[in-house]
Amino acid sequence: MxxxxxxxxxxxxxxxxxxxxxxxxxxxxxxxxxxxxxxxxxxxxxxxxxxxxxxxxxxxxxxxxxxxxxxxxxxxxxxxxxxxxxxxxxxxxxxxxxxxxxxxxxxxxxxxxxxxxxxxxxxxxxxxxxxxxxxxxxxxxxxxxxxxxxxxxxxxxxxxxxxxxxxxxxxxxxxxxxxxxxxxxxxxxxxxxKGTLHVELRATGPSSDAHARFGGIFPNPIWKIVWALGLVRGPDGRVRLPGFYDSVVPPSPAEDALYDRLGADAGPLLGRYGLKASFPPRPAREMMVELYARPTCTLTGIGGGYQGPGGKTIVPSAAFAKLEFKLVPEQNPDTLLEALRAHLVAEGCDVEVQLLSRGYPSxxxxxxxxxxxxxxxxxxxxxxxxxxxxxxxxxxxxxxxxxxxxxxxxxxxxxxxxxxxxxxxxxxxxxxxxxxxxxxxxxxxxxxxxxxxxxx
Amino acid sequence: MxxxxxxxxxxxxxxxxxxxxxxxxxxxxxxxxxxxxxxxxxxxxxxxxxxxxxxxxxxxxxxxxxxxxxxxxxxxxxxxxxxxxxxxxxxxxxxxxxxxxxxxxxxxxxxxxxxxxxxxxxxxxxxxxxxxxxxxxxxxxxxxxxxxxxxxxxxxxxxxxxxxxxxxxxxxxxxxxxxxxxxxxxxxxxxxxKGTLHVELRATGPSSDAHARFGGIFPNPIWKIVWALGLVRGPDGRVRLPGFYDSVVPPSPAEDALYDRLGADAGPLLGRYGLKASFPPRPAREMMVELYARPTCTLTGIGGGYQGPGGKTIVPSAAFAKLEFKLVPEQNPDTLLEALRAHLVAEGCDVEVQLLSRGYPSxxxxxxxxxxxxxxxxxxxxxxxxxxxxxxxxxxxxxxxxxxxxxxxxxxxxxxxxxxxxxxxxxxxxxxxxxxxxxxxxxxxxxxxxxxxxxx
Missing domain, CATH: 3.40.630.10 (Zn peptidases)
Structure with missing residues (x-):
C-alpha cells in the first residue's frame, strides 16, 4: 500500500x-x-x-x-x-x-x-x-x-x-x-x-479628582459604569440586552450527544482553577453546553479612582470597564455593538462604548x-x-x-x-x-x- | 478699653x-x-x-x-x-x-x-x-x-x-x-x-486569571462587585440599603434659611470641575441641601482584571471596589456597616466587606x-x-x-x-x-x- x-x-x-x-x-x-x-x-x-x-x-x-x-x-x-x-x-x-x-x-x-x-x-x-x-x-x-x-x-x-x-x-x-x-x-x-465583541465602556466625572465631600452632587464615573453594566447582565448571569438570546440555536441532537463525553473534562478544569462549582452552578454536562453552545458576557477589566491600599476620599475623574462577548453562530458582533449602544442610550446611561475588537463565529x-x-x-x-x-x-x-x-x-x-x-x-x-x-x-x-x- | x-x-x-x-x-x-x-x-x-x-x-x-x-x-x-x-x-x-x-x-x-x-x-x-x-x-x-x-x-x-x-x-x-x-x-x-464609613468590597474568581473562553462557566469577580454595588445605590442616585434614610433629619427651618446664601457657591464650584450640572440634576440651593444635610454614597476606587490599552481576554482572579458613605447626624457607621453586610448576604452576594475607616457625625x-x-x-x-x-x-x-x-x-x-x-x-x-x-x-x-x- x-x-x-x-x-x-x-x-x-x-x-x-x-x-x-x-x-x-x-x-x-x-x-x-x-x-x-x-x-x-x-x-x-x-x-x-x-x-x-x-x-x-x-x-x-x-x-x-x-x-x-x-x-x-x-x-x-x-x-x-x-x-x-x-x-x-x-x-x-x-x-x-x-x-x-x-x-x-x-x-x-x-x-x-x-x-x-x-x-x-x-x-x-x-x-x-x-x-x-x-x-x-x-x-x-x-x-x-x-x-x-x-x-x-x-x-x-x-x-x-x-x-x-x-x-x-x-x-x-x-x-x-x-x-x-x-x-x-x-x-x-x-x-x-465563537465570535467576539470586545468593547471598552468609558465614563467621566469631574475634570479632575475631587474631594469625596462632593460625592452627593458630582457625577461619579465609577457609578456610571456600574449602573450601565448592571443593565447588561444580571446577578443570575443572564444578559439583559433585548433580543440577545433570540438567535441562539440550541444544540442539535447530534451535538447534544457529545456533551456527556465533553463533561468528563469539567471537574479537572474547575479544580485547576481552585473552583468547586461553575457560575451559575450547573452539572458537568450542562457546563459543557454552556461552554460550547452558548454566548458569554465577560468583564475582562475594570478601573477607576484610587487603587492603592486603604482609602482615599475622592470623586474620581474617569473610569472604564472592558467587556467581552463571545458569540455563537447566528449572533453578529456588528449588530450586537449597535444593540448595546442603543440599550445604554435608551436607559439613559452616560457612558461611551468604544470598540476594542470584533470577530465572527464560524x-x-x-x-x-x-x-x-x-x-x-x-x-x-x-x-x-x-x-x-x-x-x-x-x-x-x-x-x-x-x-x-x-x-x-x-x-x-x-x-x-x-x-x-x-x-x-x-x-x-x-x-x-x-x-x-x-x-x-x-x-x-x-x-x-x-x-x-x-x-x- | x-x-x-x-x-x-x-x-x-x-x-x-x-x-x-x-x-x-x-x-x-x-x-x-x-x-x-x-x-x-x-x-x-x-x-x-x-x-x-x-x-x-x-x-x-x-x-x-x-x-x-x-x-x-x-x-x-x-x-x-x-x-x-x-x-x-x-x-x-x-x-x-x-x-x-x-x-x-x-x-x-x-x-x-x-x-x-x-x-x-x-x-x-x-x-x-x-x-x-x-x-x-x-x-x-x-x-x-x-x-x-x-x-x-x-x-x-x-x-x-x-x-x-x-x-x-x-x-x-x-x-x-x-x-x-x-x-x-x-x-x-x-x-x-459628617460621619464616614469607608469600606472595601472584595471578590474572587478563579485562583489565577483564566482564558475568557471560560467566561460562561467561571465566577467573575468583577461581575460580583458590579452586582453587589448595584444593590447598594441605584441609577437615580438613591441608596438602596433598607432603612438608610430612616434617621436622616430634614434641615430645620433655621438651617433651611441658610441654603439660599450657600447656593451662591454652587455655580463656581461646578465650573471649577468642568461640570454644568450636579448629579442628580438639582437647582443650586437644593445642591447645597444635598451637600450639607444629606448622606452620600461615593465610589472612590475600583479595580480588577486587565487595565492596559486594548483588550486581554481573561476571566480575572480578583476585583475590588472602595465605597465611602458620608453620614449625617443620627446615622451611625457601625450600624451601617452591619446593615450593608446583612443586605449583601441577604441578596446572595459573594463579596467580602472590609472596613477601611469609620468616623461619626458631630x-x-x-x-x-x-x-x-x-x-x-x-x-x-x-x-x-x-x-x-x-x-x-x-x-x-x-x-x-x-x-x-x-x-x-x-x-x-x-x-x-x-x-x-x-x-x-x-x-x-x-x-x-x-x-x-x-x-x-x-x-x-x-x-x-x-x-x-x-x-x-
Missing part, C-alpha cells in the same frame, strides 16, 4: 522532522513585540520552496507577511491548510526550565515557545507533504497553504488577504491550525469557534462528510476515538475563510492538555507530532480516493 | 506672629511619611511653655504625641481649642512656585505647606493668648488647648486621648481647627461634620449661644457677615470631643477659598491671619464678660 510506504518514510525521517521543528522554534517570532518576524517568514517560505511549492509572501503596508504556498496534486481534490508562524511573548522567563527559544527534549516531550502553538502542527504537515513527495513523486491532492504572522495579535490583515485571494482559496476542506487532546488524552476534532456542521473523513482517518492512525467539539469555546479568524464560502474547516492535532499554550514550558509530545504527521498523510490519501467515510 | 489695647498689641507685634508662622512652616511635619514629627511636637510644646502653660505631650505606643496645654484664666469660663501640627505631603513638588517648606510672602499672601491647614490658625490663636498676657498679665478665660499630630492620617489616637482626659476636657465651647472663607470672601462659621445646634457669640464677635472684627455652615460637607474627628459631652464646637478662621488646602502653593492671606487673631481675642473677652450675643 502506498500509504504504508509513506508512513514508513515518516518514521524513518522523523529525526529530520524534529530537527526542522528545532530550527523553527529556535527562531523567535513574537508578533506582539516585532521580534524575528521577517526571519521567520523567510524560513517558512524557504521550507515550502524546498517542497517545490509556488510561494508568494504577501506583505502589507504594516504588519507581517502572509505566506501563501500552492502545490499541485494528482487528483482534482484540493485541501487547504491554515497555520501561523508567530508566537506569544515568552514571559515569565523565570518559570521556564529551559530557555524558550532553545528547544530541549526531555522524556519524549519537546519544550520551546511555539512548539504546541503552532509550529509543531506546521512542521508535521510539512513532513507529511515531504514524505508523500519522496515516496510517490507528488501529492495525492492539491494543497493551498496559508501561514500568517499575526494570529497572536488578532489577525488584523487576514480578512483582507483572504478576500483578495478568494479564487485561489477554494477547496474541499480546510485543516485549521491545531487542537489539543482532551484531559483524558483523546485527540480532539474541533469544528468551529461553524462547520457536525455531519459534514469532510469532518467525518478527518475523524475516520484520524481514528485509524491514533487507534482511539476522537473527542468532537462542535465548536471551540474560544475565538479565532476562521471566519476570514468561511464568511464567503461554505468550505468545511476542521482543527486537529498537535498538542495535549498539558501543552501549556501561551504559558511557560510550552511543549509538545514527540509521539503526537508523529501521529499528526501520519494523520495528515492519511487524510490526503483518503481525499484523493474519494473514500466514503460512512463505510469504514 | 482693654480689648482695644489687646488689638493694638496684636497689630504692633504682627511681624513677630508672621515670624512664628514662618518658623512653624519651615519645619516639615508630614505624618503620613513620618518626617519631622517629633521636632514639630517639641516646637509646639515650647511655644505653649513660653506662654506659661502647663504642657504635657502625651505619647502613644505608636504614632505621634498630642500636646495638651492648659492656662488658667481670670473668669470661671473655659475655652477649648483643637488644632493639629501635622501637614499633608507636599507633592507634586514641580507645581510649587516656591519650595513648600521655605515660606515666602508674595503680595500679602504667605505661601508654605501647612500655612492654611492649619499652622496659620494655630499661630494666630497663640498670638491672641500672648497679646492678652502681655497687655493684661493674664487671660480672660481659662484655656485648654489640644494639638494632635495625626489629623492628616485619620486621627487614630484622638478618641483614646480624649477619653482618657475627659475630666480635663470640659469647657464652655471648643474652637475647631479652622474654616475657609467662602467663594465670595465672607468668613465661614462651621458647626459640624453637630452643634445652629442656635447654640456659643455659636452666636462666635459669630457676633467675629462680625465686629471682620466688619462683614459670616456665612454659617450647619455642618461641613466633609468629615473630621470632632466626635472625639462631642460623643461624650454636649460641648459646642465651632470652626472659624484661617483660610480663604483659594488657600489650596492639601494642594501645591498652599497659602494664607496675612490680613486673614491678623483678623483671626483679633477674633479669638474678642471671643475670649466676650466669654469672660458673659456678653449676651442676642443683644448686640
Amino acid at each position: 502506498e500509504l504504508e510506504r509513506v508512513f514508513h518514510r515518516i518514521d524513518e525521517t522523523f529525526d529530520r522532522t524534529v530537527a526542522e521543528l528545532t530550527a523553527f522554534c529556535a527562531q523567535p517570532s513574537i508578533s506582539a513585540q516585532g521580534i524575528g518576524m521577517q526571519e521567520m517568514a523567510a524560513l517558512v517560505a524557504a521550507r515550502f520552496r524546498d517542497l517545490g511549492a509556488d510561494v508568494l509572501p504577501h506583505g502589507f503596508d504594516s504588519g507581517y507577511p502572509v505566506i501563501f504556498a500552492r502545490l499541485a496534486g494528482q487528483s482534482p481534490r484540493r485541501l487547504l491548510f491554515y497555520n501561523h508562524y508567530d508566537v506569544q511573548p515568552p514571559d515569565p522567563l523565570d518559570q521556564w526550565r529551559s530557555p524558550p527559544f532553545q528547544p530541549e527534549v526531555r522524556d519524549g516531550f519537546f519544550y520551546a515557545r511555539g512548539a504546541a502553538d503552532n509550529k509543531g502542527s506546521l512542521v508535521a504537515r510539512l513532513a507529511a507533504l515531504r514524505a508523500f513527495r519522496e515516496v510517490t513523486g507528488g501529492l495525492p491532492v492539491s494543497v493551498g497553504y496559508v501561514v500568517e504572522g499575526e494570529e497572536e495579535v488578532g489577525s488584523p490583515h487576514l480578512v483582507a488577504f483572504v478576500d483578495a485571494h478568494r479564487a485561489a482559496l477554494t477547496g474541499d476542506g480546510l485543516i485549521w491550525e491545531g487542537a489539543s487532546a482532551d484531559q483524558q488524552g483523546n485527540p480532539v476534532l474541533r469544528l468551529g469557534n 461553524k462547520t456542521p457536525l455531519d459534514h462528510p469532510f469532518a467525518d473523513l478527518v475523524r475516520v482517518t484520524g481514528e485509524r492512525v491514533y487507534g482511539r476515538p476522537f473527542t468532537i467539539e462542535p465548536t471551540s469555546s474560544g475565538t479565532g479568524p476562521r471566519y476570514a475563510f468561511t464568511r464567503w464560502s461554505s468550505i468545511p474547516v476542521v482543527a486537529v492535532g498537535g498538542a495535549h492538555a498539558g501543552s501549556m499554550i501561551h504559558g511557560p514550558n510550552e511543549n509538545i509530545q514527540l509521539e503526537e507530532l508523529r501521529l499528526h504527521t501520519k494523520h495528515v498523510a492519511a487524510l490526503m490519501q483518503a481525499m484523493a480516493g474519494g473514500v466514503d467515510a460512512s463505510r469504514t | 482693654e480689648l482695644e489695647r489687646v488689638f493694638h498689641r496684636i497689630d504692633e507685634t504682627f511681624d513677630r506672629t508672621v515670624a512664628e508662622l514662618t518658623a512653624f512652616c519651615a519645619q516639615p511635619s508630614i505624618s503620613a511619611q513620618g518626617i519631622g514629627m517629633q521636632e514639630m511636637a517639641a516646637l509646639v510644646a515650647a511655644r505653649f511653655r513660653d506662654l506659661g502653660a502647663d504642657v504635657l505631650p502625651h505619647g502613644f505606643d505608636s504614632g505621634y504625641p498630642v500636646i495638651f496645654a492648659r492656662l488658667a484664666g481670670q473668669s470661671p469660663r473655659r475655652l477649648l481649642f483643637y488644632n493639629h501640627y501635622d501637614v499633608q505631603p507636599p507633592d507634586p513638588l514641580d507645581q510649587w512656585r516656591s519650595p513648600p517648606f521655605q515660606p515666602e510672602v508674595r503680595d500679602g499672601f504667605f505661601y508654605a505647606r501647612g500655612a492654611a491647614d492649619n499652622k496659620g490658625s494655630l499661630v494666630a490663636r497663640l498670638a491672641a493668648l500672648r497679646a492678652f498676657r502681655e497687655v493684661t498679665g493674664g487671660l480672660p478665660v481659662s484655656v485648654g488647648y489640644v494639638v494632635e499630630g495625626e489629623e492628616e492620617v485619620g486621627s487614630p489616637h484622638l478618641v483614646a486621648f480624649v477619653d482618657a482626659h475627659r475630666a480635663a476636657l470640659t469647657g464652655d465651647g471648643l474652637i475647631w481647627e479652622g474654616a475657609s472663607a467662602d467663594q465670595q470672601g465672607n468668613p465661614v462659621l462651621r458647626l459640624g461634620n 453637630k452643634t445646634p445652629l442656635d447654640h449661644p456659643f455659636a452666636d457669640l462666635v459669630r457676633v464677635t467675629g462680625e465686629r472684627v471682620y466688619g462683614r457677615p459670616f456665612t454659617i455652615e450647619p455642618t461641613s460637607s466633609g468629615t473630621g474627628p470632632r466626635y472625639a470631643f462631642t460623643r461624650w459631652s454636649s460641648i459646642p464646637v465651632v470652626a472659624v478662621g484661617g483660610a480663604h477659598a483659594g488657600s489650596m488646602i492639601h494642594g501645591p502653593n498652599e497659602n494664607i492671606q496675612l490680613e486673614e491671619l491678623r483678623l483671626h487673631t483679633k477674633h479669638v481675642a474678642a471671643l475670649m473677652q466676650a466669654m469672660a464678660g458673659g456678653v449676651d450675643a442676642s443683644r448686640t
